[in-house]
Amino acid sequence: MSVRGFFVTGTDTGVGKTRVSLGLMRALQAQGYRVSGMKPVASGCQSGAGGPENEDALELQRCSSLPVSYTQVNPYPFLPAVAPHIAARRDGVNIQLSVIRAHFHALSEQADFVVVEGVGGWLVPINAEQTMQDVALALDLPVVLVVAIRLGCLNHALLTAAAIHRSGLRMAGWVANRMDPACEYPGELVAELEQRLPAALLADVRFARGCGAVEKQFGGMVTESLLRD
Ligand SMILES: Nc1ncnc2c1ncn2[C@@H]1O[C@H](COP(=O)(O)OP(=O)(O)O)[C@@H](O)[C@H]1O
Numbered sequence: 119m120s121v122r123g124f125f126v127t128g129t130d131t132g133v134g135k136t137r138v139s140l141g142l143m144r145a146l147q148a149q150g151y152r153v154s155g156m157k158p159v160a161s162g163c164q165s166g167a168g169g170p171e172n173e174d175a176l177e178l179q180r181c182s183s184l185p186v187s188y189t190q191v192n193p194y195p196f197l198p199a200v201a202p203h204i205a206a207r208r209d210g211v212n213i214q215l216s217v218i219r220a221h222f223h224a225l226s227e228q229a230d231f232v233v234v235e236g237v238g239g240w241l242v243p244i245n246a247e248q249t250m251q252d253v254a255l256a257l258d259l260p261v262v263l264v265v266a267i268r269l270g271c272l273n274h275a276l277l278t279a280a281a282i283h284r285s286g287l288r289m290a291g292w293v294a295n296r297m298d299p300a301c302e303y304p305g306e307l308v309a310e311l312e313q314r315l316p317a318a319l320l321a322d323v324r325f326a327r328g329c330g331a332v333e334k335q336f337g338g339m340v341t342e343s344l345l346r347d
């Protein structure tokens with residue numbers, strides 16, 4: 119088996135990427151795998167003891183099977199909650215794929231899988247030339263697409279899937295996240311996407327409030343097709 123991890127992207131920011139990443143980590147751990155989480159680039163941080171710390175990265179760090187340092191999980195934390203390349207420019211930082219790759223490989227050495235959460239959506243810029251797509255390409259990981267099931271999601275999901283396909287990376291599957299209780303016809307939207315997206319529906323997640331309630335819905339997510347190279 120040579121899949122070393124997954125890159126979790128979404129149709130937008132705030133669509134459930136962190137909840138899905140944590141759910142995927144727990145589901146892999148339940149099957150006996152050692153898993154690390156990674157959030158290579160994060161904006162919207164608080165000041166911590168050793169520098170800026172991002173809530174997503176802290177959760178991924180806590181969920182990792184073996185102790186990992188904050189910097190290993192999140193080499194590029196930025197305080198302001200703006201697009202990362204804007205935050206990086208303000209801090210005089212140039213986000214480099216080689217640094218992200220080195221941190222990923224360090225994490226891979228002590229884990230069977232590294233679950234990497236993107237920032238925002240697929241084409242969020244990380245510097246003047248590159249986007250999150252280049253991070254996924256640099257790590258050469260199969261992609262899990264999280265779709266927030268709501269008005270507009272068909273277009274966002276199909277555009278993202280087309281871009282993933284164009285990148286040459288494999289879409290390992292997608293997750294329907296019914297996180298909007300006001301959404302009308304959510305079942306129809308999920309059914310449309312099942313027909314039109316070029317990968318398997320890994321989990322159909324219901325609205326759930328409370329700590330860990332979303333992640334608990336990923337028990338059956340780790341299938342042979344997800345783990346196939
Ligand atoms: N299925 C769901 N039901 C209820 N709340 C959800 C669900 N999925 C995500 N959320 C909430 O929506 C917010 C955004 O989710 P998050 O995983 O942080 O998104 P992202 O990582 O894509 O920015 C969080 O407050 C999260 O708890």
Ligand SMILES: [Mg+2]
Nearest residue numbers: 135136174235
């Ligand atoms: Mg997140």
